[in-house]
Amino acid sequence: MLNLSRFGTDRSGSVAVLFSVVLLPAVMLVGAATDYARVAASKVKLQATVDAAVLAAGLDISGASDAVLQTKAEAAVAAAFPAGSPVRVASVALQTVNNNIVVTVNAETTTNFGRIFGVTRVSTTTTAAVPKQTGRKMDVDFLLDASASMGLAATATGRDQLRAAVGCAFACHDPEGGQRISNLQVAQNLGILTRLDVLKNAVGTMIGRIAATQGPRDLYRVAIDTFDDTPQRAVPLTTDLASAQRFIQNYRLGGNTSFSGAMPVFNGDVGSQGDGFATPRKFAIIVTDGVQGRRDRVGGFHPFDDRLCDTLKGQGVTVMVLNTKYIPMPTEAAYQQTVAPIQNRLEPALMACATTGYYFAATDQAEIDLAFNRIFDAIQARLRLVR
Template sequence: MRVILRMSSRFGGDLRGNVAVIFALAIIPVMTMIGAAVDYTRANQLKSKLQSAADAASVGSIAKNSTAFVAAGSMTSDGTIAGGAVDATNIFNGNVQGLTGVTINSVTPTVTKTGSTLTSVVGYSADIPTSFMGVIGKTSLTVNGTSTSTANIPQYIDFYVLLDNSPSMGVGATPTDVATMVNNTSDKCAFACHDLNNSNNYYKLAKSLNVTTRIDVLRTATQNLMATAQSTQTYSTQFRMAIYDFGASSDTQGLRSLFSLSSSLSSAQTAAGNIDLMTVNGQNDNNDQDTGFSTIMPAIDKAITTPGNGTSGSPLKYLFFVSDGVADENNPSNCIKSTTSSGRCQSPIDPTLCANMKNRGVKIAVLYTTYLQLPTNSWYMTWINPFNAGPWGPSPNSQIAQNMQSCASPGFYFEVSPTQGISDAMNTLFAKAVMDARISR
């Protein structure tokens, strides 16, 4: 009896067989964990491919020239774009074609226009069968994802181009051109006035001397602007142009339409070729008062309709104003700096004339064609130089330049004097206008 008890005690205390039992019990969860890791890794790899397809769909559905992008350009209000959702679905499906080991449950694309922003959201859900997790009853893994892309919709803009063609724009475009005129005129005159009195027609003289005047540069620059606008626009009617000047002649001076507002930029470019200097009929025609800012600026303000939000039916409004910035008009009661005894006002532009347009939401881009000093011209030295004086040229503190800058909307002022500068500046102002419209609304 004692032997049996002793053997039973030894058997109960022997632990050597427990290792096998413990291993047998642990192998199942360990293998399950390893299998789950394999299944999750595969699921993540497939989800990455699905996410790439969703990214391609959200970007591609609102790309330039896409159905949604084109449709958004003609929409006058916010809303969804069904064609964009169709494109997104097709792009997604095209990118997952041939992808095995996954079942697509749903693709939910939405393309929406809100203001000037186009947004594409592509969501998806898919099941991925498991290889190892089935032992614990998990036969598939569900993966979900979303991709969001946005695009700025090009804004519709109406550009009103106001060009100073008064006699002072007959000055040489560069100091060399000025000197050529001075050296070839008996009265040392730098102005190539388009005087119809043939005995004093310095306009024709400038042509024969190959002198480039500011009006010549302005003509070319405006034509180049139309070409730039035509090559820049995304939609065929995105930009419309209108061209105005200060009048055909001194006797009829005032706001004149050279080209009515139109999206035909090629026609606008042709019309710009007709820009020319205002004619005068001899000295003292219209008392030589040919730059009537006090009447022209309110008139262009009236011509510019109410600015919109940049949609096709409600375009933004920009005024491109190009001038040397000096008024010459009968305005004795509201002359900034000087008035002759007859009431003739020769003075820097009054910047308050621009205020109403800016208050209405019209952006004003000002290109100031620097009034070069004309030391041999007594009229210039008496009436203009006091606003413009510097020891060797126009002063950095020129009242003319300051007032022109005050007329401009913030960031839309350029001052140029070299011949090649006007065209570059006009194109730069145009590019700034398009960029400003894109990011500020």
């Protein structure tokens, strides 16, 4: 006969009984904690992915529709959570709301222990939004030296070839003394590379790079001013960058150099700095050898006056200067009398004209190409830094 009183006081097997009673809740707690950590980690990754997708969409300036941007967002999310991932993406939605890009992703994270109790997935909704970027507007205004000195040979070899052909390599750019053609034309006929040729190639290439990053919204404009004795707005601000390139290819030189006449006009043409959104960011690129001179006046040669750049910089414009440096010509009397006495003052003056960090110098084609590439890269960096 079962003795109930003895059963109630019997202590044997109590640990096993207690363990069996506690085991199931403990397993449930461990499993729940594991699944919770899994879901939390998935949600953090999902949020980071959605943030990246919405930033990419918000910064897109190609003019793409929301449908195209959504396809890109879907691809970004799918790449982060491929097939077999514990996270299954149920939907990706992208829309523009009050000029904000909003991306919402619904996803489910699989469970390990929860399925024992019939919970196989945990749903998560993640949303991120950024202001829609319409792109930064940019105006690039070139001021190109069109004086006769830009017709000098661009290399020491070319200088020597020109001297051998006509007996002169400096201050003989124009027809003189009964000559029927200028020495610039002689150089071109002989295939000698001149500073004009180098300038055309470099500026044309840079405008091409601007065009390549233009996109369909025509955010970038280019203008070209030239100067010799007088300034000229050769190409007004335009989004037709091909027309600017055509002008460069047909670019012709004039006579003397007058910075004092050119800079006040250029200041007005460029205008004041903008924010890049309502009004364009402004970049002024001055290409010159830095010598102001008149050959018909005694003592008519002197360095560029950097104070002429104060107005532009005061207007907030980023001023970039490319110094097309003179190749030394110690055997040329005219060079020794005009440029040589002031040559060591040219670079400091042009450097002072430029916004700090935006002075460049070059002599030959390779250096000038490199300088214009650096100028273009600096402009792009400046655009990204300014909001």
